[in-house]
Amino acid sequence: MDVTVEQSQPTTESILARKHTDSEASEESLTALREALQHFCPKELRGKAWKLLLRVNRVSASTYISLVEKGSSSLDDKIRQDTFRTMTTDTNFIEHVSEDMLVRLLNAFVWNKEGNNGNEELDTVTYVQGMNILAAPFLMTMPEMEAFFSFSILVRKWCPLYVHPTMKGVHCGLKLLDICLLQLDPVLYGFLYGKNITARTYAFASVMTLSACTPPSSELLYLWDFMFSYGLHLNILFIIAQLALIRTELLHSDHPANLLRVLPPLRARKIVHLTKSLCKKISDDLYDKLVRHTYDESVAEELGILSSTTNEQKDGIEELPDFMKDDNE
Known part of the structure; x- marks a missing residue:
């Protein structure tokens, strides 16, 4: 029975080959595409799928x-x-x-x-x-x-606020990561906070690059399939999922900061599976802020994040891994 159901589901290839005469049919196909991408995306079709999900309407x-x-x-x-x-x-x-x-x-x-x-x-x-x-x-x-x-x-x-000169979206993302971790796993949050470890300590690059700073790229591409399907805000939960995968090691380490200096290689399917579960456990108000923080400046105000100063930007750069730092800094 399971095999029959799986075979009856439309494939990415068949969905992308559809022709549409109205916007309603197009949206239905996008919904089907999001579902299909959770299972498999042929690498030769990924570019077309991403363009549709991002709504790239013009290429010249x-x-x-x-x-x-x-x-x-x-x-x-x-x-x-x-x-x-x-x-x-x-x-x-x-x-x-x-x-x-x-x-x-x-x-x-x-x-x-x-x-x-x-x-x-x-x-x-x-x-x-x-x-x-x-x-x-x-x-x-x-x-x-x-x-x-x-x-x-x-x-x-x-995500215009992520590439704003003040990186206000990134700072919002880091604050939201801490808030989400506190709500989802207060034990781990308290343990890390007691070691003076917050999201700024370990997640600046991962937030800023939508996890693209963590190898391997083959796993990243699958993560981005899911993220482009359901929203960039999910990257914050991807990072928490990565923490969950090494939770035991962190809680038993005398120096957890060393484990977080470089996050482990991406395991996309495990991360996506955990992320789906995490989404259900976050309060509606917090999830709404997550969704909006990449583009809505009012989230920064709601979180009490002031416009970033030059010094604040410097602090952010200092949290980058060495290979991403400006040699002139």
């Missing part, structure tokens, strides 16, 4: 080519300080993505902002450290031009 070769032809942007030096150390230990990434691809995409992103002609949506978002890590998975799953537009939609529409 002429636009991207014109931006690339502008060459180095005003932030080219800053971009290159980051790109050469992107996922340097991940063979899957190295085999599919060159540094030149990352440099072109990110410079084009900056040029697109600088030539926005007063478009308020583009005004507040330009290159910040960590964008190289966010862009990398797109270049692994789709052609460079499509990766540019998909990455742009991700940061400008779905």
